Amino acid sequence: MRVRIDEIDAALMELMAERFRMVDEVRTIKSAQAAQAGSPMRPVREVSLMRRLMALRRPELPVPVVVRIWRELIGGATQIQAEMRVHMPATALAGAAFRDLARDTFGTMAPFMEHEDWSGLVAAISDHADDVAVVPASGRGWVEALLAAAADDVGVIARVPMVAEPSAADGFVLGRASDEAGDGCRTLIALAGGAAPDPAGLLPGGAELAPVADGAGKGGRLWLVSLDSALEERALDALKEREGDDGLAVRVLGRYPSPVE
């Protein structure tokens, strides 16, 4: 039995080396295309790859094992293309489970940089085109920092974990959009406003509305709306009509591929 395990390990090693050689070729092509400059991360490709792997998965293989092996491979494949730093909130801001989520998503090779405050985190990705940040889905600090920053090219590019797991933490990845957000993508919109009424009535069916520390923050009420891309235009029209009422502000935070369910 152990002889067979050794043979399997040798075969896996060959296949993984072949995968890294292929990624190196992808890197050469990417660096030849000026438009592709910046972070090597391609979230749309990553989620479609994870979706395909979940379909191929054999029942003997536990989902968390498959997910972590490939997140590690993709994380390593990203780092051999360029040093992509991952900015994240310090554990005091986001908790230890969030740190695990970040490591599980980006792999062992990713250099992490922790930030004590949200504006510093947003400034770091604004200043470094190759970098990304990972932020908790439910927090309002990063939303406010993103709304306050003038960096229009930085926004939400992914939802993590990319394969839904009953995990203790979830978040969004911030960076510069590098691959086409198409079918199966969602749009994240922030609604901020002093005395604005609950905006649920303004939204088309299928929109998910999450109050973010509703009413409690010093900046007034804040909601995050997640929309299927097919609904985006209609919803934005409806929301824009109300913009200014009671100080309601509407801002698209970004687009991300829907995680694998």
Ligand SMILES: O=C(O)C(=O)C[C@]1(C(=O)O)C=C[C@@H](O)C=C1
């Ligand atoms: O397809 C690419 O563009 C790659 O760089 C390869 C790869 C992968 O390992 O499969 C790595 C990073 C990207 O985010 C997407 C996929």
